[in-house]
Amino acid sequence: MSRELVWTGFMSLDGVVDSPGGVEEGHRGGGWVLSTEFLPEAFALKGEELEETTALMFGRRSYEAFAPVWVGSEDHAAYKDLPKYVVSTGLEEHALVDGWGPTAILRSVEDVAALKQGDGGAIFVHGSAELARALAEADLIDRYNLLVFPVLLGAGKGLFSTVDRNRQHLHLRESEAYPNGVVKAVYDVVH
Numbered sequence: 001m002s003r004e005l006v007w008t009g010f011m012s013l014d015g016v017v018d019s020p021g022g023v024e025e026g027h028r029g030g031g032w033v034l035s036t037e038f039l040p041e042a043f044a045l046k047g048e049e050l051e052e053t054t055a056l057m058f059g060r061r062s063y064e065a066f067a068p069v070w071v072g073s074e075d076h077a078a079y080k081d082l083p084k085y086v087v088s089t090g091l092e093e094h095a096l097v098d099g100w101g102p103t104a105i106l107r108s109v110e111d112v113a114a115l116k117q118g119d120g121g122a123i124f125v126h127g128s129a130e131l132a133r134a135l136a137e138a139d140l141i142d143r144y145n146l147l148v149f150p151v152l153l154g155a156g157k158g159l160f161s162t163v164d165r166n167r168q169h170l171h172l173r174e175s176e177a178y179p180n181g182v183v184k185a186v187y188d189v190v191h
Helices: 040-054 062-071 074-079 109-116 129-137
Strands: 005-012 053-059 084-087 102-104 122-128 141-149 170-177 183-188
Touching: 005 040, 005 084, 005 129, 040 053, 040 122, 040 141, 040 183, 053 062, 062 084, 062 122, 084 109, 102 109, 102 170, 122 129
Parallel strands: 005 122, 005 141, 053 084, 053 122, 084 102
Antiparallel strands: 141 183, 170 183
């Protein structure tokens, strides 16, 4: 039995995961989550994830964006003492955020595969589109927790690879549509 690896995040209807929180993140269409009417029930999945998360994983850029904010965030206080993993070939130990619990740097997809074989519960990957594509291509992602927003961005980082590869089937675990147009879709990857 291996640990479950779950990608979680916000996505536009056309598959873009780039800059959901704001333009300063680098995408001219950024901030698209904030431009959608806020309904607490549409974000309930995020609260449910807190109960299930036993570790967090990020690519370097997402870690550098989230860690300095989440370390002091009351909304993310439950994550503070959880183990964290950053997958990066270039990040140095001294660049890790102090006071945010145990954090290890993994240098390769193979390191992630080895981590999955260890003991423990679900590892949630936040943001990190490039990492998510690499993990999916290595058949390491077990579930996608998606909140799909009613916006088309046309360009930006996508979650799914455009590389020609073998078909991968998904099983719909749970879904719900909300009055603000957001759709929750939780898919298990059929391995």
